[in-house]
Amino acid sequence: MDALEYDVVVIGGGPAGENAAQYAVEGTAMTAAIVEHELLGGECSYWACMPSKALLRPVAVAEVTADLPGVSTAHVAPRALLERRDAWVSHYDDSGQQEWAEGAGLAVLRGEGRLAGERTVRVTSADGDRLVRARRAVVIATGSAARVPETYADALPWDSRDATGVVEVPERLVIVGGGVVACEAATWMAALGSAVTLVVRGPRLLGRTEPFAGEAVLASLRERGATVLLGTSVESVRRADPAATGTGRVHGGTVTLTTSRGELEADEVLLAIGREPRLDDLGLSSVGLTPEDVTSGRLPEWLHAVGDASGGPPLTHWGKHQARVVGARIAAAAAGEVAWEPDREAPVPQVVFTDPEVASVGMTEAAAREAGHDVVVSRVATSSASGTALLRDHVVGDSQLVVDARSRLLIGATFVGVEAGELVHAATVAITGGVPVHVLRHAVASYPTAAELWLRLLEELPRELRTPPPPPAG
Numbered sequence: 001m002d003a004l005e006y007d008v009v010v011i012g013g014g015p016a017g018e019n020a021a022q023y024a025v026e027g028t029a030m031t032a033a034i035v036e037h038e039l040l041g042g043e044c045s046y047w048a049c050m051p052s053k054a055l056l057r058p059v060a061v062a063e064v065t066a067d068l069p070g071v072s073t074a075h076v077a078p079r080a081l082l083e084r085r086d087a088w089v090s091h092y093d094d095s096g097q098q099e100w101a102e103g104a105g106l107a108v109l110r111g112e113g114r115l116a117g118e119r120t121v122r123v124t125s126a127d128g129d130r131l132v133r134a135r136r137a138v139v140i141a142t143g144s145a146a147r148v149p150e151t152y153a154d155a156l157p158w159d160s161r162d163a164t165g166v167v168e169v170p171e172r173l174v175i176v177g178g179g180v181v182a183c184e185a186a187t188w189m190a191a192l193g194s195a196v197t198l199v200v201r202g203p204r205l206l207g208r209t210e211p212f213a214g215e216a217v218l219a220s221l222r223e224r225g226a227t228v229l230l231g232t233s234v235e236s237v238r239r240a241d242p243a244a245t246g247t248g249r250v251h252g253g254t255v256t257l258t259t260s261r262g263e264l265e266a267d268e269v270l271l272a273i274g275r276e277p278r279l280d281d282l283g284l285s286s287v288g289l290t291p292e293d294v295t296s297g298r299l300p301e302w303l304h305a306v307g308d309a310s311g312g313p314p315l316t317h318w319g320k321h322q323a324r325v326v327g328a329r330i331a332a333a334a335a336g337e338v339a340w341e342p343d344r345e346a347p348v349p350q351v352v353f354t355d356p357e358v359a360s361v362g363m364t365e366a367a368a369r370e371a372g373h374d375v376v377v378s379r380v381a382t383s384s385a386s387g388t389a390l391l392r393d394h395v396v397g398d399s400q401l402v403v404d405a406r407s408r409l410l411i412g413a414t415f416v417g418v419e420a421g422e423l424v425h426a427a428t429v430a431i432t433g434g435v436p437v438h439v440l441r442h443a444v445a446s447y448p449t450a451a452e453l454w455l456r457l458l459e460e461l462p463r464e465l466r467t468p469p470p471p472p473a474g
């Protein structure tokens with residue numbers, strides 16, 4: 001079998017894979033190929049970020065109009081909302097992405113990619129197998145898949161693809177999980193008309209964020225009619241006539257869940273209990289590696305992993321950042337150079353697009369204390385700046401900074417409420433740049449913008465943090 005040859009071969013054409021390929025060869029004479037077995041653009045473009053945010057934005061705007069005298073109240077129009085989603089996923093057609101890739105000088109090889117030895121990828125498609133050799137590097141960018149434990153498998157539950165690709169709106173929807181997918185999906189499915197029940201194993205929603213953030217989302221979901229059962233585990237699941245009807249359609253008859261609080265009946269059950277890197281069946285053993293080697297970064301110099309497949313935070317912007325770093329490393333190594341990288345580890349921001357919005361970066365207060373920081377916290381109501389208060393009548397939620405008192409550096413921030421997703425970026429910049437809080441106080445926000453909340457947060461810090469730390473004794 002004649003092998004194709006490229007400098008760089010990327011397995012998986014999601015946002016991480018695309019960025020790794022682009023950054024590795026851009027401005028060089030090198031060539032790159034992306035191997036993709038589904039839609040170029042990946043989970044994010046067709047079944048995750050894009051459709052979910054296309055569904056959530058009109059819902060959020062309607063919520064604001066209901067809380068903003070001076071405009072007529074808008075209502076969600078389910079059919080039009082689903083059409084908006086369909087437009088944002090290009091009707092599940094990736095020809096636009098293919099054009100982008102070709103324009104960027106990247107080859108797209110359609111088929112399933114598997115490692116088949118050092119610097120070698122076997123691509124299997126309906127046309128048969130092809131070997132593709134990488135002169136310099138192979139990048140694993142195969143993303144992640146939703147977790148579906150055995151208990152649920154026979155009931156053919158919905159996963160996030162069904163929720164973002166919803167076609168039939170189930171009358172009664174049970175969502176298992178209390179994380180990001182569960183909270184966001186509960187928001188748009190309730191807006192589409194489902195009676196939503198969240199079954200949450202843990203004691204709170206959004207367990208990895210500050211407790212006050214999960215509490216605000218809990219109150220809001222209950223206010224809009226969702227039932228949220230905290231501290232509840234699912235013991236068994238049965239379904240009448242399960243049927244593989246297709247993505248976003250109800251997968252059969254009534255589902256009965258036996259939980260630690262009794263039985264629940266629903267027309268559909270959405271599993272939102274986390275994702276796992278897609279590393280099985282990737283031919284890792286052909287180069288003596290296991291999935292754990294990939295997620296712990298024990299890789300030979302020619303092999304890289306980026307995005308969800310790397311086991312890092314499963315977020316598009318983080319995967320793309322990793323991919324740009326890896327791409328630049330590959331390009332620099334090919335030129336006999338070493339890519340410049342900052343000493344400070346980049347913090348990972350995340351925005352949860354619920355109402356209220358939750359945005360965070362860096363460490364929570366509890367994580368910072370556990371890591372041994374001398375923690376100072378400043379927390380204010382998000383409504384406490386004129387610029388935030390103006391945006392709607394009832395601005396709910398708190399915002400908080402976590403500061404290391406010794407270094408005066410910001411190490412974490414959480415914003416809940418209006419413009420949270422925009423407010424958090426200043427925190428990301430401050431942490432990335434190592435800007436101490438006494439300097440940050442001199443970054444003046446315009447009046448009356450939401451960013452003035454920063455002044456309120458910095459004013460709440462102890463006065464001694466308004467000056468540089470005293471020089472070390474002796």
Ligand SMILES: Cc1cc2nc3c(=O)[nH]c(=O)nc-3n(C[C@H](O)[C@H](O)[C@H](O)COP(=O)(O)OP(=O)(O)OC[C@H]3O[C@@H](n4cnc5c(N)ncnc54)[C@H](O)[C@@H]3O)c2cc1C
Binds near residue numbers: 012017040314
């Ligand atoms: C419902 C939902 C909403 C989300 N919303 C957000 C959000 O708002 N913001 C955010 O930052 N993150 C969000 N995420 C997370 C985000 O979707 C992922 O972090 C992101 O898609 C990861 O990108 P990736 O390129 O690593 O993987 P993916 O996007 O999963 O792409 C991997 C690609 O590899 C292909 N592939 C896999 N195996 C092979 C193989 N063997 N051969 C060939 N091709 C292969 C797949 O077909 C796929 O196209 C959301 C996730 C979900 C589930």
Ligand SMILES: NC(=O)c1ccc[n+]([C@@H]2O[C@H](COP(=O)([O-])OP(=O)(O)OC[C@H]3O[C@@H](n4cnc5c(N)ncnc54)[C@H](O)[C@@H]3O)[C@@H](O)[C@H]2O)c1
Binds near residue numbers: 178
């Ligand atoms: N806006 C965004 O950035 C966004 C939106 C959606 C998804 N995502 C990404 O996708 C990833 C996956 O989202 P997710 O919500 O599926 O995962 P998650 O890790 O956010 O939440 C999983 C939830 O399921 C619970 N859980 C885990 N195992 C369970 C079990 N066996 N039974 C019952 N409950 C169980 C956990 O306690 C948690 O509440 C997230 O980590 C996130 O990074 C991001």
